[in-house]
Amino acid sequence: MLKIDLAGRRALVAGVADDGGFGFAIAKTLAEAGAKVCVGTWPPAFGILQTLLRRGKLDASRKLSDGSMLEFEKIYPLDAAFDTLDGAPAEVRENKRYRETGDFSIAGLAAQLKIDFGDRPLDIVVHALANGPEVKKPLLETSRAGYLDAIGVSAYSMVSMVARFAPLMNEGGTFLSLTYMASERVIPGYGGGMSSAKAALESDTRVLAYEAGRKYGVRVNTISAGPWASRAASATGIIDAMVEYAAHNSPLTDPMSAEEVGNAAAFLVSPLASGITGTTLYVDKGYHAMGKATAARFGTGAADPE
Ligand SMILES: NC(=O)c1ccc[n+]([C@@H]2O[C@H](COP(=O)([O-])OP(=O)(O)OC[C@H]3O[C@@H](n4cnc5c(N)ncnc54)[C@H](O)[C@@H]3O)[C@@H](O)[C@H]2O)c1
Numbered sequence: 561m562l563k564i565d566l567a568g569r570r571a572l573v574a575g576v577a578d579d580g581g582f583g584f585a586i587a588k589t590l591a592e593a594g595a596k597v598c599v600g601t602w603p604p605a606f607g608i609l610q611t612l613l614r615r616g617k618l619d620a621s622r623k624l625s626d627g628s629m630l631e632f633e634k635i636y637p638l639d640a641a642f643d644t645l646d647g648a649p650a651e652v653r654e655n656k657r658y659r660e661t662g663d664f665s666i667a668g669l670a671a672q673l674k675i676d677f678g679d680r681p682l683d684i685v686v687h688a689l690a691n692g693p694e695v696k697k698p699l700l701e702t703s704r705a706g707y708l709d710a711i712g713v714s715a716y717s718m719v720s721m722v723a724r725f726a727p728l729m730n731e732g733g734t735f736l737s738l739t740y741m742a743s744e745r746v747i748p749g750y751g752g753g754m755s756s757a758k759a760a761l762e763s764d765t766r767v768l769a770y771e772a773g774r775k776y777g778v779r780v781n782t783i784s785a786g787p788w789a790s791r792a793a794s795a796t797g798i799i800d801a802m803v804e805y806a807a808h809n810s811p812l813t814d815p816m817s818a819e820e821v822g823n824a825a826a827f828l829v830s831p832l833a834s835g836i837t838g839t840t841l842y843v844d845k846g847y848h849a850m851g852k853a854t855a856a857r858f859g860t861g862a863a864d865p866e
Contacts (some may be wrong), residue, residue: 564830567594569730570682571829572673574638574721575689577605578612579621581790582738582821583688588621591630593830600638600669601656602689609635634676637661639667639715640689641709643724646863665698666717670724680730684829687721690714694752695796714757714799715764722768725777733778734829735768738763738821739840741784741848755761762840769838779837781828786816788846809853811846813817 571590576583576599587597601609612618617765622630639658642665652658658859663671678739692712694706718737726733742750743758762782769780785801807815824843827833842848 562832564593564826564832566590566684566826566830568592569634569684570596570677571684571686572598572636572669572682572725573686573688574600574602574640575602575687575857576632577601577609577616581688581736581792582785582818583686584621585818585822586686586688586736586825587632588624588630589819589826590684590686591831592624593826597630597839598634598636598673599632600636600640600689603637603639603655603661603664604635607636607657607662619805628632633789636672637664638666640666640687640721641691641713643667643720651725666720666724672729673728680728681727682729683733685729685733685735686825686829687718687735690738690757690792691716692757694750695750697751697753698748698846699751699753702752707756708751711760714754715760718761719764719768722772722778723782726772726778729776729778731752731777732834733776734833735772735778735780736825736829737765737782739765739782739784740787741842741844742863743784747802748798749802764770765840766838773785773837780835781833781837781839781841782829783821783824784840784842784844784848785821786810786847787827788816790818793839796827806845806847807852809847809850810844811849814845816843816845 573587575585576587591597624630644667645663645665692703692710722735739758739761742755743762765780765782772778772780786806787799788801788805793799807813821843
């Protein structure tokens, strides 16, 4: 039987703070496929994640199909806004949520992984994080600082991670990020430069696939996921409407699940996808293929096709 087998591989999933997002779903699927999974968690959410785990609040979602529990090999503090600790301003380093965490930068995480697991600690890196402080503002009203923050945390962080983690990878190493169709089509309400950040992330996926492919032999892909009511998506204030809209207007009308994104991720990071790099893969029930809303209730007058 053809099987996704990640036994003996170690994955780092950056962007897990609870069990409600794509990062958690991907971590779980990779564990189902046999990988060891470490996670990177934003320092402001670091203590909360530890508490949720300690109190058993994630136990139901941690259950794997063989009855065992998803165990994170290690949880690392990570603020993807910073490439090195020196680059973090004093007020961040001294903030109570940061000062006890050690080096929370991308370079700090790379160094810690080598200390913990040796010179080649990684096989798979998943970038499942994004943040846009002005996401609720239309682009026209977005400040330069808000725009640059969005693109720095949500797109440049991937460049920085590939630069620092690719040299730490075993043969067959692979990177994956998550993007959203707002990169290429207008999604009113997905503001603050987040659409620009996703466009950059997708373009960088192609360039990084080439550069890091030639230099390190690694693959770099991104999944363009449909709307899903995670914590981050809820911050946009439009996610419930987007989920409903997608369900009404996609070729497949059952709601997309985070597990479907996890399954596609497991394939893309597995040896079965060894020929795939530089790709944006849609996992959105086919919504990206549509050019016209179908549901009469959205005022198009067109009936759903039989
Ligand atoms: N939910 C959707 O509808 C949707 C659709 C397409 C793509 N995506 C993308 O999926 C990815 C995961 O998001 P999600 O929707 O699953 O939400 P989520 O809330 O589970 O994940 C976002 C994570 O980013 C972390 N984060 C924020 N700023 C950070 C920083 N500076 N450093 C490190 N971590 C930071 C948060 O703590 C959180 O864990 C994001 O790239 C998002 O844009 C989401």
